Amino acid sequence: MPLRFTKMHGIGNDFVVVDARDGGFDPRPAQVAAIADRHTGVGFDQLLSIEPSPDPSCAFYYGIWNADGSAAGQCGNGVRCVAAWLHRADAIPVDHDTRLLSPSGPVTVRVLPDGRVSVDMGEPQFSPASLPFSAEAAESYELTAGHETIMLRVVSMGNPHAVVEVDDIEDLRWNELAPLLTNHSAFPEGCNIGFVHQLDAGHVELRVHERGSGWTLACGTGACAAAAVLMRAGRLDARALVDLPGGQLQIDWAGPGHRLWMTGPAAFVFEGEIAA
Template sequence: MTLPFTKMHGIGNDFVVIDARQTPFPIDTSRLTAMADRHTGVGFDQLLTLEPAQRTDCAYRYGIWNADGSSAGQCGNGARCVAAWLHRAGAIEAGRQVRLESPAGAVGVCVLDDGVVAIDMGEPDFTPASVPFDAPNQAASYALDVAGETLTIGVVSMGNPHALMEVTDLAAPHIDQLGPRVTRHPRFAEQCNVGFAQVIDASHVKLRVHERGAGWTRACGTGACAAAAVLRLRDRVDERVHVQLPGGELIIAWPGPGHRLWMTGPASFVFEGQWLDD
């Protein structure tokens, strides 16, 4: 049997997109991990399934599956790719905001010019229980003991769990070890995505993200949103900030608590293919 798919990426965060609007796509961990392998498969950070909406206020639904076969609640770069795919298929119009159903809830999307897509990512949730993170009270920062070192982190949910740590040098070697350790820290009950942010000025941030289920990625849309939100809460950045990741740049706009956060960036098509099932 063959399975048609589309390979896409959002500033280097890469995806396999499966059209399951008519025919359901059965989730099988061994199949996902085989496809995700970058040497013997297609290779991807996440697999995205396009499905009929379950909510009446949404046009379509999308599922998110990590390279290790686990599910994810939200993916900003993936949401942009879903919107671009649906636009190319004639399912949604450019310049018109529509709602898509993600595993974490409804999101607004709008396809702009030249492959750029804007996503309404909702309001960041800083309560520890939403992450979930083991802390008695909500705070702008928390002390986290990792391998004998005390780190200062912020935590936030963007529909998935995030930790953020400010650094002065993203090239520092110990960051490579800290990423996996923070991701798997026992105070994060469901693990977390961890971002390392270097603030250049009030409107520019450089960022690296280690994702649960995928490892170090070229880009992480929800990670960029989380970084901007945590830094904005601390008055470290303006309400509109350019976040530079290894794969490219995203623009995050968030006035602050009580407002919804918008992310804008490109979505790119790479190739169409057919996966051969044994």
């Protein structure tokens, strides 16, 4: 049977969203990768399924698959698209907190009157074990990849992130270094790698090489991670803007002991079907 889907994006991070509210969606990794192919499939950074929630405190569950067919634990831009999709389907109201279940646990979303979506991304976790990352806990870490030894900070936003502060996020060196870091042996389950440049006390720019998808136009959890490490270091205001190649996100975090909120747009592109 053909698989019906909605193509969406969150500031350029693009998704295939599958309505599986009746259950029964269990794709094979090879099937997901075939749909992700931008020449012979639909093309996406992640595939999202909207399913019944096994947790009665959550309205729906959403599954996440990377473009290579591997499963993912969280996707900040993706959950905004899920919320916007559910709102368009009259399943959740505007300006009301709705609890959804992700592979990493419950997430609260709020569709704003202006069409943007705010997401409670939880409290950032900085312990190496939360990623996991093979190191003793510290503020920052040295890691050698290829011919480079760099300083990075690590944080889990429901998926693993390493954040590298740089003077120029467009430096061509990062194109070679990023895949080496993503698959570094110090990250047993791989890692999303963000290169961040601080513009001022409330504004940064960021590029992210995502585990399982490569370079993307935007990464919501990556924006949360980059902001969180700089906020924790006292370098960034509690409300900050993060510029990514695909657009801008707002991050709000009052610091340790508080939950981090991400706000940004979600856009519908087209509906379609593909041979499953």
